Amino acid sequence: MPESSIxxxxxxxxxxxxxxxxxxIKRRLRSIVEPTxxxxxxxxxxxxxGGYDLSSNPDLGSILVASADGVGTKVLVAQLADRHDTVxxxxxxxxxxxLLAAGARPLFFLDYIAAGRLNSEIVISIVSxxxxxCASNSIPLLGGETAEMPDLYPAGxxxxxxxxxxxxxxxxxxxxxxxxxxxxxxxxxxxxxHTNGYSLARQIVFDTAGQRPxxxxxxxxxxxxxxxxxxxxxxxKSVGPLLGNxxxxxxxxxxxxxxxxxxxxxxxxxxxxxxxxxxxTPGSLFDYLANAGNIDRDEMxxxxxxxxxxxxxxxxxxxxxxAERCRAxxxxxLFIGEVVAGEGLQWV
Amino acid sequence: MPESSIxxxxxxxxxxxxxxxxxxIKRRLRSIVEPTxxxxxxxxxxxxxGGYDLSSNPDLGSILVASADGVGTKVLVAQLADRHDTVxxxxxxxxxxxLLAAGARPLFFLDYIAAGRLNSEIVISIVSxxxxxCASNSIPLLGGETAEMPDLYPAGxxxxxxxxxxxxxxxxxxxxxxxxxxxxxxxxxxxxxHTNGYSLARQIVFDTAGQRPxxxxxxxxxxxxxxxxxxxxxxxKSVGPLLGNxxxxxxxxxxxxxxxxxxxxxxxxxxxxxxxxxxxTPGSLFDYLANAGNIDRDEMxxxxxxxxxxxxxxxxxxxxxxAERCRAxxxxxLFIGEVVAGEGLQWV
Numbered sequence: 079m080p081e082s083s084i085x086x087x088x089x090x091x092x093x094x095x096x097x098x099x100x101x102x103i104k105r106r107l108r109s110i111v112e113p114t115x116x117x118x119x120x121x122x123x124x125x126x127x128g129g130y131d132l133s134s135n136p137d138l139g140s141i142l143v144a145s146a147d148g149v150g151t152k153v154l155v156a157q158l159a160d161r162h163d164t165v166x167x168x169x170x171x172x173x174x175x176x177l178l179a180a181g182a183r184p185l186f187f188l189d190y191i192a193a194g195r196l197n198s199e200i201v202i203s204i205v206s207x208x209x210x211x212c213a214s215n216s217i218p219l220l221g222g223e224t225a226e227m228p229d230l231y232p233a234g235x236x237x238x239x240x241x242x243x244x245x246x247x248x249x250x251x252x253x254x255x256x257x258x259x260x261x262x263x264x265x266x267x268x269x270x271x272h273t274n275g276y277s278l279a280r281q282i283v284f285d286t287a288g289q290r291p292x293x294x295x296x297x298x299x300x301x302x303x304x305x306x307x308x309x310x311x312x313x314x315k316s317v318g319p320l321l322g323n324x325x326x327x328x329x330x331x332x333x334x335x336x337x338x339x340x341x342x343x344x345x346x347x348x349x350x351x352x353x354x355x356x357x358x359t360p361g362s363l364f365d366y367l368a369n370a371g372n373i374d375r376d377e378m379x380x381x382x383x384x385x386x387x388x389x390x391x392x393x394x395x396x397x398x399x400x401a402e403r404c405r406a407x408x409x410x411x412l413f414i415g416e417v418v419a420g421e422g423l424q425w426v
Numbered sequence: 427m428p429e430s431s432i433x434x435x436x437x438x439x440x441x442x443x444x445x446x447x448x449x450x451i452k453r454r455l456r457s458i459v460e461p462t463x464x465x466x467x468x469x470x471x472x473x474x475x476g477g478y479d480l481s482s483n484p485d486l487g488s489i490l491v492a493s494a495d496g497v498g499t500k501v502l503v504a505q506l507a508d509r510h511d512t513v514x515x516x517x518x519x520x521x522x523x524x525l526l527a528a529g530a531r532p533l534f535f536l537d538y539i540a541a542g543r544l545n546s547e548i549v550i551s552i553v554s555x556x557x558x559x560c561a562s563n564s565i566p567l568l569g570g571e572t573a574e575m576p577d578l579y580p581a582g583x584x585x586x587x588x589x590x591x592x593x594x595x596x597x598x599x600x601x602x603x604x605x606x607x608x609x610x611x612x613x614x615x616x617x618x619x620h621t622n623g624y625s626l627a628r629q630i631v632f633d634t635a636g637q638r639p640x641x642x643x644x645x646x647x648x649x650x651x652x653x654x655x656x657x658x659x660x661x662x663k664s665v666g667p668l669l670g671n672x673x674x675x676x677x678x679x680x681x682x683x684x685x686x687x688x689x690x691x692x693x694x695x696x697x698x699x700x701x702x703x704x705x706x707t708p709g710s711l712f713d714y715l716a717n718a719g720n721i722d723r724d725e726m727x728x729x730x731x732x733x734x735x736x737x738x739x740x741x742x743x744x745x746x747x748x749a750e751r752c753r754a755x756x757x758x759x760l761f762i763g764e765v766v767a768g769e770g771l772q773w774v
Contacts, residue, residue, distance in 0.1 A: 120489055121599070125691060126527035126679055127493035129594055132480075141468055142490075145475035146536040146589055148573045179474035188494040190538065190587040223587070225496045229625070230585060237578060239538040239571070241494055241589035246477055251469070277577070331474055343473060 103198045103224070107205050114212040114219045118185065128220035130186050132245075141246035143182035145173050148239050150334075151276040152307070157235060158284070159291035159303035162200050165238060166207025167214075171312035172273050172333070173242035174215050175388060178317045179331040179344075181248035187212050189222035193236035204238065215314050217242075247321035250328050250344070255393075257327045257346055259419055262397035263353065264411040266316065266404065268387030270308035270363055274334045275382040279306065282371035297362035305363055313388045316409035325396035332383040338423040341389060350420030357414045360385040376425075391417060451546045451572070455553050462560040462567045466533065476568035478534050480593075489594035491530035493521050496587050498682075499624040500655070505583060506632070507639035507651035510548050513586060514555025515562075519660035520621050520681070521590035522563050523736060526665045527679040527692075529596035535560050537570035541584035552586065563662050565590075595669035598676050598692070603741075605675045605694055605765055610745035611701065613762035614664065614752065616735030618656035618711055622682045623730040627654065630719035645710035653711055661736045664757035673744030680731040686771040689737060698768030705762045708733035724773075739765060 108123050121129035132138055149168045156165045166189065174184045189208045191201065201224060212219045231237070250256065271279055283289045283302055291303040298305075320326050328344040341351040360378075364385065368378050378384060390411065392400045397413065404411035418424065456471050469477035480486055497516045504513045514537065522532045537556045539549065549572060560567045579585070598604065619627055631637045631650055639651040646653075668674050676692040689699040708726075712733065716726050726732060738759065740748045745761065752759035766772065 120597070121491075121528070126524045127491045127530065127592075129528065129530075129597075130490045130492065131488055132490060133488040140479055140481040142478045142480060142533075142591070143469075143475045144478065144534065144536055144568055144589070144591065146538050146569055146571045146587075148538060148540060148571055150573060151575050151577055154575075154577055176474045180469070180477065182475065182477075185490075186492065188492055188589060190494050190496060190589075192496060192540075192585050192587070220492055221494055223494045223496055225498060227499050227502075227585070227625075229499055229502055229628070230583065235578065237540050237575070237585060239494075239540070239587040241492075241536060241538075243490070243492065243591060244475075249468070249477075277575075280577070 099198060103201055106202055110202065110205050110209045111219045114209050114217070116216070116218055119218050119220065128186070128188065130218070130220055138245040139247065141249065143177050143180045143244045143246050144241070145176040146239065146241045147173050147176060148237065149273040151280060152273050153237055155276065155280060155291070155303070155306045159307060161303055161307060162203035163207045164307050164309050166204050167211035168273055168310040169238055169240040170208060170211025170215060170242070171310040173240050174312050174314055175331040177242055177244035178313055178321070179329045180246070181250050181321055181329070182244035182246045183318050183321060184215055184217045184242050184244040184314070186218050186220040186243055188220055188241045190239040191222070191224045191236060192227060192231060193225070194228045194231035194233045195226065197234070200236070204236070215312055248326065255324045255327055257344065257349060257391050257417055259349055259417055260394050261327055261391050261417040262394050262413060263351060263415040263417065264390040264392060264397065264401055264404070265358065265386035265414040266313055266388040266390070266409050266411055268332070268383045268385055269311045270305060272310040272333070272383055272387055278371065278381055279367055282367050287370045296366065311387055313409060316404040316407035317388065317390070319407070320390070320400065320403065323400070325393045325400055326390060327393065328391040330389045332387055332389060336380045336382065336384070338380060342422060344391065345417065348419060348421070349417050350422050350424050351415055352418045352424045352426045353415035354426050358385060358412050386414065447546060451549055454550055458550065458553050458557045459567045462557050462565070464564070464566055467566045467568065476534070476536065478566070478568055486593040487595065489597065491525050491528045491592045491594050492589065493524040494587065494589050495520050495524060496585065497621040499628060500621050501585055503624065503628060503639070503651070503654045507655060509651055509655060510551035511555045512655050512657050514552050515559035516621055516658040517586055517588040518556060518559025518563060518590070519658040521588050522660045522662055523679045525590055525592035526661055526669070527677045528594070529598050529669055529677070530592035530594045531666050531669060532563055532565045532590050532592040532662070534566050534568040534591055536568055536589045538587040539570070539572045539584060540575060540579060541573070542576045542579035542581045543574070545582070548584070552584070563660055596674065603672045603675055605692065605697060605739050607697055607765055607767055608742050609675055609739050609765040610742050610761060611699060611763040611765065612738040612740060612745065612749055612752070612759040613706065613734035614661055614736040614738070614757050614759055616680070616731045616733055617659045618653060620658040620681070620731055620735055626719065626729055627715055630715050635718045644714065659735055661757060664752045664755035665736065665738070667755070668738070668748065668751065671748070673741045673748055674738060675741065676739040678737045680735055680737060684728045684730065684732070686728060690770060692739065693765065696767060696769070697765050698770050698772050699763055700766045700772045700774045701763035702774050706733055706760050734762065
């Protein structure tokens with residue numbers, strides 16, 4: 079039976095899944111995905127799973143680190159704005175930052191796209207974003223799954239999940255160089271909301287304020303789509319080379335739950351993060367959301383990253399040197415706080 | 427700021443994401459997930475990513491294999507039947523079988539659950555299924571993400587994605603023991619539809635035939651929910667020990683696209699799979715779907731696994747010995763065909 083006969087399966091198509099479309103898309107996707115492949119990849123696209131040879135990178139330790147994530151309702155902003163080529167990059171960078179916060183450098187990434195009726199141009203846009211994110215983090219898009227489920231997702235709607243595996247460089251939990259009282263907390267700037275707080279931000283911007291994606295924001299010449307789809311920053315360039323440096327005691331990716339939730343994940347019992355909010359200016363987007371949504375300041379810091387997407391907890395002695403290395407990587411680090419005796423998060 | 431203050435974030439909750447509920451669920455999930463942990467796991471639940479030490483298993487090679495997948499609209503059957511503790515197990519087994527078909531044994535699994543308003547009992551049921559699947563395959567549920575997105579998913583609806591990483595044992599693509607003309611194709615029985623063809627099956631059973639999940643099927647004392655939610659079989663028990671056996675030249679997981687698509691993935695150019703459909707009886711569920719849906723025979727074999735969930739391509743000389751080893755693992759293998767000169771799939 080020639081392969082093309084699969085493509086004429088009439089009843090399956092009637093039931094909502096178009097295998098011919100899926101097949102055509104797969105061929106175009108191959109041309110987008112293959113350029114991300116590096117020496118580690120030992121399988122071709124189209125197999126049952128993707129293979130990656132760890133021996134292609136002789137410096138690796140034995141501990142793998144893996145993270146699964148989504149981009150929350152940022153996908154709904156992409157769908158509202160009809161701009162689909164950035165959320166994949168968001169997701170790669172989000173996963174990479176989770177690996178960095180666990181002390182690991184990324185090795186490869188896989189994606190899952192679930193959608194209603196398959197619009198091939200949109201799928202290709204989404205995968206282009208994944209591929210761009212993988213390329214900029216120098217990792218292959220090793221595999222993935224695209225599922226058509228018209229009875230679960232309305233036409234034009236989709237959700238994304240991503241999965242990254244890395245190699246642990248800094249095993250902070252069992253290291254002698256743990257977080258201690260007196261350590262300095264450095265903050266690395268975010269590009270905007272990254273991938274958190276979109277349920278509240280969408281409500282404020284699109285429902286309360288009645289803005290549309292193409293409308294221009296009040297404080298700049300960019301559109302709401304530009305602001306709200308700004309790509310989640312990968313901190314690989316600055317943080318990757320610091321992993322293994324004994325002055326770096328822990329790292330936190332500022333995602334859902336903000337500073338409180340994410341700094342607490344890495345603080346040992348008896349220690350608290352004292353953060354000086356006057357050390358930086360969150361930026362106009364956050365000011366707008368607080369005012370238009372009538373959200374109080376503490377709440378803003380619980381929901382959003384407030385301009386700081388990643389924190390490094392470093393020895394006080396070497397903090398300036400670490401900050402200088404970040405600046406040299408074009409990702410400047412601000413002194414935003416310190417580790418003090420106590421529990422949780424303190425604003426100072 | 428005490429951690430509990432995060433839980434009282436009022437405006438975030440009003441926007442549709444209830445952090446207090448998410449937090450309470452996380453604690454219960456810990457008690458379900460931790461029992462799956464084995465010696466390889468080096469991180470605790472709640473970090474930014476999960477860590478797995480490859481050196482805990484000294485026999486591993488250097489090649490990792492990774493697979494991302496979903497269970498398609500089998501999730502909608504679970505939702506219709508209000509039975510949520512099996513689809514997670516389906517997904518683990520599906521991913522494990524993809525790894526086996528790529529010549530790898532599984533090391534760990536991560537999940538992604540996306541839902542509308544978070545019903546904690548349903549989430550806990552779903553994760554119980556993931557944990558059962560991980561436990562039965564002897565792998566840890568190393569991490570995961572549960573996302574509440576009420577604007578994307580209606581109340582009570584959810585989707586699942588899974589990611590598994592394994593270690594390659596049989597690198598068939600570059601091996602000398604490749605598939606050759608004259609090889610025997612052994613088929614391992616499925617438990618039912620596994621995770622494919624649910625768009626068509628749901629249409630026939632629930633729309634055309636007007637059945638409800640609790641109705642009893644015509645050929646047995648089980649319900650439609652029992653039949654359609656039968657758990658995807660993991661072939662780890664039989665196929666895992668065979669990986670590395672030189673008589674095993676390739677393996678195929680019979681998923682979307684049926685025999686044609688999945689056998690073709692592993693056949694070298696110039697070779698075809700000749701399958702004798704009289705070698706086994708697909709079973710009453712498949713007979714019912716063909717009759718009630720008025721689906722022709724070839725179409726049935728393109729959409730469904732037709733009772734064979736996994737195929738082994740083995741040397742003719744050792745086929746009986748391999749089949750005997752499968753039988754001894756309680757997963758009997760049937761002689762269903764052979765590799766012949768040609769292209770694609772031939773029914774004989």
